[in-house]
Amino acid sequence: MSDEQCGSVRSLQDLGPIARRLTERRAQAQAEERARREAVARVQAERHLFAQAVGPVTPLAPRNPARQQPSLPAPIPVQQQRDEQRALQESMSDEFDVSTLLDTDDTLSFRRPGVGPDVTRKLRAGHWSIQRQLDLHGLRTDEAREALGAFLRDARRTGLRCVRVVHGKGLGSPGRTPVLKTRVQRWLVQKNEVLAFVQARPAEGGAGALVVLLRPGLR
Template sequence: MMLKAHSLQDLQPLRQHLAQAAARAEAEAQARREAAARVERERNLFVLSVGDVTPLPTHNQAALEAPVPAPEPIQFVLDEQRVLMEAMSDEFDVSTLLDTDDQLSFRRPGIGTDVTHKLRGGQWSIQRQLDLHGLRVDEAREALGQFIRLSHRTGLRCVRVVHGKGLGSPGKTPVLKGRVQSWLVQKKEVLAFVQARPAEGGAGALVVLLQPGKRWVPGG
């Protein structure tokens, strides 16, 4: 099923999920703090009621290990919240990393040219799409960062990013095209990308191959 994010509002379900996860983590931590406080109050109440006592000898007493508290998903919440503050630099020079063929493509060191050839030939099925039309540069950067990270976390391998051909921009210069290429190179989840085939957007879109990732299910 294709997902087209025409604005940051389309990413609202992700924001809601992250907020809910953070709220659950905080609620669990608060419950543990309250339980510990109740135990401490009961202990103090007993001491105040009974007064000074002499402990019994501890011969033949078994030493029991304290129960290990349930882990808090703090790092998970922090990782997900960091999605909302993607910091992909606009100053990054991508030109030296692109393959200077007739359409420009990118592949990480160790990735063979056969991978980009297969991408161009449509041998990878496109599983999801992000359309950046109508977004400002800062909105497009945030949307792209979230899209790539979430696609990788959900186990997707091949996605399409539509940045447009710039025909509606001042001077008919594609504002987002170069920036999208630069941002994608900075994302560690991206293995390679090529210009889309004419039927898939041509010069106005990129087909992106992502690192293999463990499939993640929200709430799992």
């Protein structure tokens, strides 16, 4: 056998293992493809298992579906505020005549019926310490009335007994007439929580302020 023939035989012998490896790879690829297809089939079968078990299903028409309401802001009690403001205005009238209820000796004072004159004397002398003050300077009439009403309610609720209300002497009013001073007196007389009031001492505001004694609070 010639060298050329011997080389051809060796080449064919070398191709045998290569062919076997190619065959094994094709078989492995085919096996992997079958496994992938079987896995896909199992997933699809599991997805449709319930439908296959119960058969055809007709969906029910929705009845009164629940509708989620959007969250709304807290309501503003407008009517309640109006009612309170109206009640406040009605309870402190500008037309109320207090001339017969005020003592106008050396200094102005008021005491509710049943309250002895010693109360106003003690109030004027500073027997009760002033616990809080309301300054009405610069307020319009309606603003001052509302501020005074709120101040008295809060003072009564917190158990205060003696407060001072500064209304000014009215020197800046038209005609230098103390309009707010007169109205504050009228309003205080109409409030049941007010037992008495006196004109403040000079060091406490004099003719521009009143010292007010309140009924015992609700604490």
